[in-house]
Amino acid sequence: MLPTSLIMLPSHPFWRREIQFWIFQLIGWSLWIALLVLRDLTFIPREYILERVLVFLVDASIGIVLTTGLRHLYRAVWDFNMALRLIAVVLGCWAASQAWRPIKWLITDSDFGSTVDLIGYGWATFSQWMPVSMTLLLIWSVLYFFLKYYHLFQREKQKSLRSEALAHEAQLRMLRYQLNPHFLFNTLNAISTLIMVQSNDQANSMITRLSKFLRYSLEHDPFDKVDLLHEIESLNLYLHIEKVRFEERLTVHFEVPSELEDALVPSMLLQPLVENAIKHAIARSESGGTIWIQAELCQNDKLCITVADNGPGGSDHPTSTGVGLKNIRDRLQEIYGEAYQLGSSPRKPKGFQVTVTIPYEQG
Template sequence: MNWKALIENRNRFFWLLQTAGWFGFALVQFLGSLLHDLRDIFVIVVFLNSYAGWMLTVPLRYVYRRAWNLAPIKMVTVIIIASYITAVIWQVIKNINYWEIYKHGWKPEFWLYYTQSSVWSFYIILSWSGLYFGIKYYQMLQKEKQNVLQANTLAHQAQLKMLRYQLNPHFLFNTLNAISTLILVKENTTANGMVTKLSEFLRYSLDKDPMKRVTLTSEIHALELYLEIEKVRFEERLQVKFDIGKDCENALVPSMILQPLAENAIKYAIAVKEEGGTITISVNRFGNDLLVELADDGPGAEIKNGNLYRESGVGLANTRERLTALYKENFSLVVSKNKPSGVKVNIRIPYELGS
């Protein structure tokens, strides 16, 4: 039985609690009869009284549905009146059952005696009403909580998708300009190869679900596509070195997490030096953590408290926000000076293997 589905179905849940509750009431009454050493025939009285209670409280559900949106004072008034009327009717039925079955048809001298002990029945029905509204309020709060969590999840997903698809338009403009230049100078083979790499890189960036992580091998392949496109522009000025641990190839990382860092390095380290420079990507495992480092040998930058201070650029901020969204506080991103020159970015995330 799917208990979660049963609880979420309010109609089924009501009938389950209604039946279980009155069965429990009958069981308590039966055990009480054993303590008071009543005759076996009292079991029939217990059954009929519990069945009458079960039947009489069903209409209360529909009365309370109509009273749900009333003002608090009016709603309380409806609950008390409805509970009292139901309790009196139930008590009359219980007295008739007891006198007709257990007392062999005994009848009181005055009709008002049929309602005696109604206060106890009123207490039982009022308790039933309290449980009904308590459970209904609990279900309402759970539904509101679920709606809030769902809204937060959707907002979280939207944020990740926004961050994930925040590609720098300058990269596309520069690449298209390079392709245009290659075509003008009749370098059609190189231009065609560049278009193919750009197409594959964009397909990868759009196909990968930003809510899921990819293996490091897949992420490195995407980074290589990006760097090969940039190499067409910078030629020998751009050198790339990889140092990937063998036990890290199937480690899971956020998709497109390295590209913004490499783009920053190219923009602020390679492009500003006439002789170009080298970008080094290192990935290793340390215990339960995956350590990722991307370093350049450019002129460096002003660094304070592990952050870069530049007039423009969203790469690092984008990366930090994505890591926060995916790992909460279980990550670190530190920017520091590379030796002898340049900047390096170190990322620590949990070490998890893909299937």
């Protein structure tokens, strides 16, 4: 069978199916002629081969016409139940073989076809009721239905894959857009407070940084991967907003080697991790605290990114609850499958840390 991927076909499904049908028709009947010629070469003198090939070509052309008619019949009964389709196949092949028989007689009796006994070639029987012509047409019909069902299976498979991909995309987009509400509500409340105490400059600065951060978060598709340096720059937009809220209570340290700045990570990966640390470490402490953001190469060519804090920590730290972390886990699952890890642990002497391990890719 000739791979259809090697054939340049029109994009319209109807013309693609038509061209495929005729390609398989020509290939199949050409193989039938080749088999007859190979058989002749074993006992027919070479000087008669060309004449016989021409006769076989004419006979195969009749077969192409008849099987094209069978194709229209099978299309007409395609929506019927299986029993009626089987009846249509048997009766159709029998009628086509009956129509073929007198044509073979005419060709054999003519001067053109006198070198070949087409009746013996095409009408010899395996039994008293099953001629070779009908057997050949039944084989053609089986191949036709096989290819038909194969194309239907491939079409349904593509639909299923497309539906699954759209579902994953919708889920990933939903997860992505759930990452910001908690931060957004806190920021709007902080802006409201600044306006109430007439700190207009700070409120204006906060609104400007918020608009830049939201623009970045909306510009990047949840499927996008960005280099780590770009992700850190966007994270700094978020941190500047939080520093307006917490002022000197919030300290952030980055430990990212320059050789890892071009490593690819999912966009908006760090912000919910840092937001989680601020919510459960900095906000709970009157004196504030420190957040560390570290990136390094781990074993097996993995990129490990750790967000740690020196907050209260403890066994009650919500490491697997809350929308932010849950969505990160689900999002990483959608992007990397099983090739990721999201782990958390206490940090000594105090605090907590979350580590994301993903395949190392360079931008």
